[in-house]
Amino acid sequence: MRLFLADLGGDRLFGMFPSRGVWRRPGLQPVDLLVFAALLALLFGLLRLAPALNAPFLPKTAPPTVSTDPANLPYYAVRSLFRMFIGLILSVLFTFVYATAAARLPRAEKVLIPLLDILQSVPVLGFLTVTVTAFINLFPGSELGLEFASIFAIFTSMAWNMTFAFYHSLISQPRDLDESARIMRLTKWQRFWKVDVPSGMIPLVWNGMMSFGGAWFFLAASESISVLNHTYALPGMGSYVAAAVGQGSLSHVGIAIGVMMVMVIAVNFMFWRPVVAWAERFRTEESASAERPRSMVLDLLRRSSVPDLVARPARPAGRLLDRVTRPFGLAEHPLQRPALRARTGDVFFFGAVSTVVIYGAWRALDYLHVHLGLGAFGHVFVLGAATFARVVVLLIVASVVWVPIGVWIGMNPRVSRLAQPVVQVLASFPANFVFPIAAAFFVAAGISLNIGGILLMALGAQWYILFNVIAGASAIPSDLREAMSLMGVRGRARWTKFILPAIFPAYVTGGITAAGGAWNASIVAEVVTYGHHHLTATGLGAYIAQAARVGDFPEVLIGVAVMSVYVVGLNRLVWRRLYRLAETRYAL
Amino acid sequence: MTTGPVIVEARGVTKTFTTPDGRALPVLDDVSFSLHEGEIVALLGKSGSGKSTLLRCIAGLIAPSAGTVAYRGNPLNGANPGVAMVFQSFALLPWLTVQQNVELAMQAREVPEDARRVKALRAIDLIGLDGFESAYPKELSGGMRQRVGFARALSVEPDALLMDEPFSALDVLTAANLRGELTRLWEGKEFPVKAVLIVTHNIEEAVQLADRILVLSSNPGRILAELPVPLPRPRDRQTPGFEQLVDTVYGILTGREEEAVRAAAEVSGDGAAATPADVPLPEVSAGGLSGLLEILAARGGQDGLAELADELSFEIDDLLPLVDAAVLLGLARVHNAQLEITDVGREFARADIDTSKKSFGELIAERAPLIKAILRALRATEDGTLR
Numbered sequence: 001m002r003l004f005l006a007d008l009g010g011d012r013l014f015g016m017f018p019s020r021g022v023w024r025r026p027g028l029q030p031v032d033l034l035v036f037a038a039l040l041a042l043l044f045g046l047l048r049l050a051p052a053l054n055a056p057f058l059p060k061t062a063p064p065t066v067s068t069d070p071a072n073l074p075y076y077a078v079r080s081l082f083r084m085f086i087g088l089i090l091s092v093l094f095t096f097v098y099a100t101a102a103a104r105l106p107r108a109e110k111v112l113i114p115l116l117d118i119l120q121s122v123p124v125l126g127f128l129t130v131t132v133t134a135f136i137n138l139f140p141g142s143e144l145g146l147e148f149a150s151i152f153a154i155f156t157s158m159a160w161n162m163t164f165a166f167y168h169s170l171i172s173q174p175r176d177l178d179e180s181a182r183i184m185r186l187t188k189w190q191r192f193w194k195v196d197v198p199s200g201m202i203p204l205v206w207n208g209m210m211s212f213g214g215a216w217f218f219l220a221a222s223e224s225i226s227v228l229n230h231t232y233a234l235p236g237m238g239s240y241v242a243a244a245v246g247q248g249s250l251s252h253v254g255i256a257i258g259v260m261m262v263m264v265i266a267v268n269f270m271f272w273r274p275v276v277a278w279a280e281r282f283r284t285e286e287s288a289s290a291e292r293p294r295s296m297v298l299d300l301l302r303r304s305s306v307p308d309l310v311a312r313p314a315r316p317a318g319r320l321l322d323r324v325t326r327p328f329g330l331a332e333h334p335l336q337r338p339a340l341r342a343r344t345g346d347v348f349f350f351g352a353v354s355t356v357v358i359y360g361a362w363r364a365l366d367y368l369h370v371h372l373g374l375g376a377f378g379h380v381f382v383l384g385a386a387t388f389a390r391v392v393v394l395l396i397v398a399s400v401v402w403v404p405i406g407v408w409i410g411m412n413p414r415v416s417r418l419a420q421p422v423v424q425v426l427a428s429f430p431a432n433f434v435f436p437i438a439a440a441f442f443v444a445a446g447i448s449l450n451i452g453g454i455l456l457m458a459l460g461a462q463w464y465i466l467f468n469v470i471a472g473a474s475a476i477p478s479d480l481r482e483a484m485s486l487m488g489v490r491g492r493a494r495w496t497k498f499i500l501p502a503i504f505p506a507y508v509t510g511g512i513t514a515a516g517g518a519w520n521a522s523i524v525a526e527v528v529t530y531g532h533h534h535l536t537a538t539g540l541g542a543y544i545a546q547a548a549r550v551g552d553f554p555e556v557l558i559g560v561a562v563m564s565v566y567v568v569g570l571n572r573l574v575w576r577r578l579y580r581l582a583e584t585r586y587a588l
Numbered sequence: 589m590t591t592g593p594v595i596v597e598a599r600g601v602t603k604t605f606t607t608p609d610g611r612a613l614p615v616l617d618d619v620s621f622s623l624h625e626g627e628i629v630a631l632l633g634k635s636g637s638g639k640s641t642l643l644r645c646i647a648g649l650i651a652p653s654a655g656t657v658a659y660r661g662n663p664l665n666g667a668n669p670g671v672a673m674v675f676q677s678f679a680l681l682p683w684l685t686v687q688q689n690v691e692l693a694m695q696a697r698e699v700p701e702d703a704r705r706v707k708a709l710r711a712i713d714l715i716g717l718d719g720f721e722s723a724y725p726k727e728l729s730g731g732m733r734q735r736v737g738f739a740r741a742l743s744v745e746p747d748a749l750l751m752d753e754p755f756s757a758l759d760v761l762t763a764a765n766l767r768g769e770l771t772r773l774w775e776g777k778e779f780p781v782k783a784v785l786i787v788t789h790n791i792e793e794a795v796q797l798a799d800r801i802l803v804l805s806s807n808p809g810r811i812l813a814e815l816p817v818p819l820p821r822p823r824d825r826q827t828p829g830f831e832q833l834v835d836t837v838y839g840i841l842t843g844r845e846e847e848a849v850r851a852a853a854e855v856s857g858d859g860a861a862a863t864p865a866d867v868p869l870p871e872v873s874a875g876g877l878s879g880l881l882e883i884l885a886a887r888g889g890q891d892g893l894a895e896l897a898d899e900l901s902f903e904i905d906d907l908l909p910l911v912d913a914a915v916l917l918g919l920a921r922v923h924n925a926q927l928e929i930t931d932v933g934r935e936f937a938r939a940d941i942d943t944s945k946k947s948f949g950e951l952i953a954e955r956a957p958l959i960k961a962i963l964r965a966l967r968a969t970e971d972g973t974l975r
Contacts, residue, residue: 176679179649182667184693184744194692198683281724282683322695332666335651 035304045078065224065243066233068252073240073259080219080236081263083147087154088212094155095163095204100192103170107349113167120160121516121567125221125523126560128153129548132225132232146234153222158211165207169200174284182332189322191331201282209272213428214517216264217460220430221524237263238430245436248531257433264428268421274298364557371554380543380562387526387539388566390454391518395511397454398462403507406466407499410473411481423467431460432524439530449528449537456525457518464513472506473499476588505582512575519567540566592625595670595748595783596646600655603641614808615641618655621802621811623748628774628784630798632791634841635871635905638809639787643752646785647673660747672741672781676753678733680725680740686712687721690740697744711743712736714778716769731762738770745780752787760901767796771821789905791837791894795830796823803840807868813840831894838893838925841904842911869958870909870916874948880910881919881929881937890928917951 066076102112132149139145173195181195223238224231233239237260244252277295301307368374409419435456442452449456476499484498522541529535536542540563547555603616615638623629623646633639644650645657648668657664659671672693680689690708699707712718715735725733734754741749755763773779788794794801801815815836819829883900884891897907911927914920919933929937932951936944952959966972 174677174679176675176677177681179644179647180673180675180679182649183647183671183673184696184740185667185669186692186696190692190696194684195681198681284682319701326698330666334665335648336665 031300031304032306035301035306039306039310046082065231065246066235066239068240068243068247068249070252070255072235073237073255076236076240077259077263079234080223080238081267083151083154083223083236084212084215084219084267087151087158087215088208090151090155091159091162091211092204092208094159095166096192096197098159099163099167099170099200100196102167107346110350111353116160116163116167118564118568119156120164121571122564123520123523123544123560123567124153124156124218125520126544126548126556126563127156128222128225129551129556130553133551143234146232149225150219150222150234150236153218154215157215157218158208161211162204162207165203166200169203170196173199182330186331187322187326188328188331189325198282199284201279205275205279209276212267212272213264213424216260216428216430217432217521220432238432241433241436245530250437250440253433253436260429260433261425264425268424268428270297274301368554368558372558376555376558377562380540380558383538383543384540384562384566386537387519387522387541387563388570390457390522390539391515394454394458394461394518395465395515398458398465398514399507399511402462402466403469403503406469407473407503410470410503411476413474416470416474420470423463423470427463427467431456431521434459435525435528436530439528439533439535442528442535443530443533449526449535450539452535453522453526453537453539453541456528457521460521461514461517464517465507465510468506468510468513469503472503475506476502480588501586502588504586505588508575508578508582512571512579515570515575516567519563591627592782594622594624594660596657596659596668596785597622597661598642598646598652598655598657601642601645601652601657602654603638603645603650604653616645616652617808617810619804619809619811620655621814623783623785625747625782627799628786628797630794630801631785631787631804632789632794632801632837633804633809634789634806634908636806636809637804639789639804640752642804642809643750643785643787647671647750670747671750672744672746674734674737674741674749674751674754676757678725678730678737678757680733680736682725685722685724686717686728686736686739689725689736690743693740693744707743708739711739714742714773715739729762730758731766734758734766742780747781748783748785749781750785750787753789754786755793756788756790756903763793767793768822771797771823775821790903791834791841791897792825794837795819795833796825801837803837834894835892835925838904841908842893842915842922842925869956870913872909872913876910877913877917877919878937878944880914881933884920884927884929885934885937889934890926893922893925893927896927917948917955919951 066072098112098116102109102116128149131152132146135149135152136145139148177195177199181191186194219236220238220241223236224233224242233242237256241253241256244250244256273293273295274297277293277298280292365374368376409416409423438452438456438459441447442449480498480502484494489498519541522539523544524541526537526539526542527535527545536546540559544556544559544563547553547559599620601616601619602614605613605615607613619638619642621629631639631642641650645652646668648657648659648664648666648671657668659668681692684692687705687708690711691704694704694707709718709721712721715738717732717735717739720728720732725736728736734757737754755766758766774784784797786794786797795817798817801817802811803813803815804810805812815833817833819827819833823830825831880896883896893907893911896902897904900907911920911922914927914933915922918930919936920927920929922928932947936947936951939947953963954960962974966974
C-alpha cells in the first residue's frame with residue numbers, strides 16, 4: 001500500500017497524467033450520464049443472468065426444446081450474446097498463451113504450429129457430441145455443462161484463426177523493435193504488454209471480428225443438440241429457431257431471423273466498430289491505411305470521463321503486476337547455449353512427443369479396428385468424395401456468380417461504401433437459421449438434398465468469396481485502372497489480363513475460407529429436418545451428423561478424421577500452391 | 589590523447605551467416621578492438637563490411653561465431669547491460685507518447701516512478717524536445733523522432749551509447765543539425781554517457797564526430813585501418829586537416845579494391861581466371877554508371893571522390909559501388925582519392941545508346957569474372973543453354 005501512495009504522490013508532483021483531461025472537463029456532461037447508464041445496464045444484465053446459468057439440469061428429464069413465445073426472445077438473445085463474448089474472452093486468453101509459447105519457445109513451435117494447422121481443419125461440429133457428453137459429466141446436475149459445451153464450440157470456431165494471426169505478428173515483428181526491447185532489458189511481462197500485444201493488436205482485432213462473425217453459426221448449431229438419442233436445449237437464439245422448426249412454424253423462424261439480424265448489427269456497431277477504430281492507434285506508420293475506421297460509440301466514450309474513472313483504480317494493480325512478474329526474468333535468450341545440452345534436450349523433447357503421438361495414434365486405430373474394422377475407412381472416404389464434389393461445385397458456382405459482382409462493387413467506391421457493411425452482416429449471419437426455410441422450399445419443390453445441400457452449404461460460405469473479391473478489387477491502384485482504360489484494354493482482355501490477375505490473391509484467401517466453411521457446414525447441411533420432414537444427403541457430413549445423433553463414437557472419430565484429411569490435404573496440395581503463386585506473381 | 593578504462597572489448601570477433609542454400613557467408617573476420625571511456629569511435633565501411641553486425645555483437649544482440657565480446661571484463665551472453673542504442677529507423681513504439689517511450693527503458697531497469705519521471709523530463713529537455721512530452725512519435729518529424737531515440741538512450745545513463753547509422757534516415761540539413769548538437773552535448777560534459785560507438789557509411793560524419801575511426805573492409809569485414817582524429821571540436825569541414833583526413837579515408841577504401849581488381853586482372857592474364865567470388869559484381873545500375881562517367885567527363889575527366897560525393901550528396905554506399913564498377917570495367921581509375929576517366933570511359937560516355945550497350949557488353953564479358961565464367965560455361969554446352 002505504501003508503494004501506491006508514493007506513486008500517487010508522483011502523479012501529483014509532476015502532473016503529467018491525467019491532468020490535461022481533468023481541467024479541460026470540469027463537470028459531468030450528458031455524455032458521461034449516457035456512458036454511465038450503459039455501464040449500469042450491462043452490470044444489471046450480468047447479475048440477472050448469473051443465477052440462470054447454474055439452473056438445475058437432469059439429463060433424463062431436461063426439456064428437449066425451449067418455449068417459442070416471442071416474448072422470451074430478448075432474454076434468449078442476451079443469453080446467446082453472453083456465450084459469444086465468453087467464447088471471445090477465452091479465445092483471446094488462449095491466443096496470448098498459445099501464440100506466445102509458439103513464437104518464443106523454439107522447441108514448442110515445432111509441435112504447436114503443425115498442431116494448430118490441423119486443429120484449424122478439424123470440423124468443429126463433428127466433435128460437438130463428444131464435448132457435450134464430456135461437459136455434462138464434468139458438471140453433473142447443472143446446466144453449466146451444456147453452457148460450457150456451447151461456449152467451447154464457439155471458442156473452437158474463433159481461437160485458431162486469432163492464434164495464427166497473433167503468432168504471425170509475433171514472428172514478423174520488425175527487427176529493430178525486437179532489438180530495442182532487448183537492449184532496454186524489458187522483462188518478459190513488460191515486453192508482452194508494451195511491445196508484443198500492441199504490435200499484434202490490429203491483426204488480432206480484425207481476425208477476432210471475422211471469427212466472431214463466423215462463430216454465430218456455431219452458436220446456433222450448439223445450443224440445441226442431439227446426443228445419445230436425446231435432444232438438449234439451452235435457452236438461446238439457436239434453440240429458439242430449433243424449437244420453431246420442430247413446430248414447423250416459419251413465422252417464428254422469421255421473427256428469430258429478424259432479431260438475429262438486429263443483434264449482429266448491434267454488436268458490430270456497439271462493439272467491433274469502436275474496437276477496430278481504437279486499434280488504429282497501434283498502427284505503425286509504415287503500414288498506412290487508406291481510410292481510418294471511425295466509430296460514433298468510440299467518439300462518445302472518448303468524450304466521456306467514465307472510462308478514465310474506471311481505469312484509474314486498475315493502474316496500481318498494473319504496477320503491482322509489473323513488480324510481481326519481475327522474477328520471470330528478462331525477455332531475452334542466452335546467446336550461447338552448450339551445444340551438447342541443447343542437442344540432448346531436443347532429442348528428449350521430440351522423443352517424448354513422438355512417443356505420445358505414436359501411442360495415441362496406435363490406440364485410436366486399435367479402437368477403430370475393434371469397433372468398426374479399418375475397412376470402414378474406404379467407405380467413409382467415398383462419402384468424403386461426395387461432399388468434396390459438393391464443395392467443388394459450390395466454389396465454382398459461387399465464383400462465377402460473385403466474382404463479377406464483387407469486382408463491380410469493389411471498383412465503384414460509392415457502391416462499395418454502401419455494400420460493404422451489408423455484406424459484412426450477411427457474412428456473419430448464421431446461415432443455419434435459414435436452413436428450415438430452404439428445407440421447406442426443397443420439400444415443396446421436390447428437390448433432393450443431394451443437390452439442395454450445395455445451396456445450404458453455400459448460404460454461409462459464399463460470402464467469403466464476395467467479401468474478399470470486393471476488398472481485392474477496391475485495392476487495385478487507380479492509376480493502373482486509368483492506364484488500362486486509356487490503352488483501350490476492354491472486354492475479354494480486360495478480365496484475363498488485368499482484373500482477374502489483380503484480384504487473384506484476394507480471391508485465393510476467400511476461396512480457402514469458403515472451402516473450409518463449406519466442409520464444416522456440410523455436417524449441418526447434409527441432414528436437415530423441417531417439421532416432420534427429414535431430408536438426408538449422401539455424404540461425409542451426413543455420416544458424421546448421424547453417427548453423432550446416435551452417439552456412435554467410433555464412427556464420429558472416423559468421419560472427423562477423414563474430413564480433416566480431406567481439408568488438410570486440399571490445403572496442402574491446392575490452396576497453398578495457389579497462395580504461393582498469388583504471392584509471387586500476382587501481388588500488387 | 590589519454591584513454592580511459594576499457595568499457596567494451598571485442599576480441600577476435602568472427603561472424604559467418606549461412607545463406608538459404610546452405611553456403612557459409614563470412615561477414616566479419618577476426619575483428620578486435622576496444623571502446624574506452626571518454627572517446628567517440630566511428631566504425632566506417634561500405635555496405636557488406638559487417639559494421640552493423642559488429643555493432644550488434646557488441647550490443648549482445650547476436651552471438652559471434654567465434655571470438656568474444658566483454659563488457660567491463662565480463663563476457664556477454666545476452667543483451668549488453670551497459671549500453672543503450674540509437675537506431676537508424678528510430679525504433680520507437682508508435683503506441684506510446686514521447687515521455688512513455690523514454691520512461692519505458694527506465695521502467696525496465698526498475699527506476700522508481702517519480703525518479704523516472706524526473707529523469708525522462710530531463711533527458712527530453714536536454715535533447716530539445718520539451719513541450720512534446722505527450723506527443724506520439726507519428727506526429728513528429730524524422731529529426732524529432734530521432735531526438736526521442738536519443739533521449740530514450742540517454743535517460744538510462746548507459747556506459748556506452750551505440751548508434752547504428754543514426755542520421756542516415758534524415759535529410760542532410762536535419763542530420764547536420766543533430767550531429768552538431770551531439771558534438772556540443774559531448775563537449776559540454778552534461779552528457780550522461782562515457783563513450784560513444786557510431787556506425788556510419790558517411791566519411792565526413794565519421795571525421796566530424798570521432799576521436800578514432802576504424803575503417804572496415806568489405807566481404808568479409810576486417811579492420812583495414814585505424815585513424816586517430818586529432819582535430820579540435822567543433823570541426824570545420826573546410827579546414828585542410830579535415831579535408832585531408834576525408835581524402836585519406838577515400839584512399840583507404842578505394843585502394844584495396846583497386847588492388848583486388850589488379851590482382852584479378854593479372855591472374856587472368858596468366859590464363860587461370862579469377863573466381864567470381866574474388867571480384868563480385870558491384871551492385872549498381874548501368875544507368876547510374878554512365879551518369880557518373882558523363883559527370884566526370886563534363887568536369888574535365890577528373891575529380892576528387894570527396895568532391896563528387898559532396899556534389900551529388902552521395903554517401904559512400906552510393907558512390908563507391910559506382911566507382912568500383914567503373915574501375916572494374918576499365919572506364920575510370922582511382923589514384924589518391926581522385927577519380928579519373930579513361931579513354932574507353934570517355935568514349936563510353938559520348939556514345940549513343942546502341943554503341944554504349946555494345947561496348948558495355950564487350951567490356952563486362954571481358955573484365956567481370958562472373959560474367960566471363962557464365963559465358964564460358966554457356967559456350968561450352970552444345971545448344972547454348974544452361975539449366
